[in-house]
Amino acid sequence: QSVLTQPPSVSEAPRQRVTISCSGSSSNIGNNAVNWYQQLPGKAPKLLIYYDDLLPSGVSDRFSGSKSGTSASLAISGLQSEDEADYYCAAWDDSLNGQVFGGGTKLTVL
């Protein structure tokens, strides 16, 4: 059972928009920055969004992040087949004194 809650899977058609939710608490998302990672099959994770809504250099602006209270969301617009991957949210947890991850969401592009 992960501290941060994500849906196990989402699916959408190409060129559409999908959002992935990440629910936490006041000790993690509510008080600390949220980061999002993309993990392609067989590859290491890659930072996608940091500090809630910032894009690292080189990441497509089809990806965006937002946060409200103790929940965060990752949105992907203009879906492409190469977006099929696992997506993870993460945040520091003040109570656990450690980083916590969501359980991951598998995105399928139909």
Added chain:
Amino acid sequence: EVQLVESGGGLIQPGGSLRLSCAASGFTVSSNYMSWVRQAPGKGLEWVSVIYSGGSTYYADSVKGRFTISRDNSKNTLYLQMNSLRAEDTAVYYCARDLTCNYWGQGTLVTVSS
């Protein structure tokens, strides 16, 4: 160019010890927060430990008292000493830079089995 290269994984019996290394290039390990994150086969990401630039260290409850994170500034290398290994420690271990984990290594597989 920032690069992280892990090594030291392998097959180890329960109760044994291993030391993982993460050789960094393109930046200075001691000036950054450095983390270890693991992923059990077919499972999600699990944070293991972090060492701050100032030297403070933090651990997941699942490894506290058994794992030790450290660094060698002269070698620009991060380490994870793993003792009293259990079957549930079987995973790919990644090192990553900064609390945002903005760079990751390719990972090294640790298999704990008799």
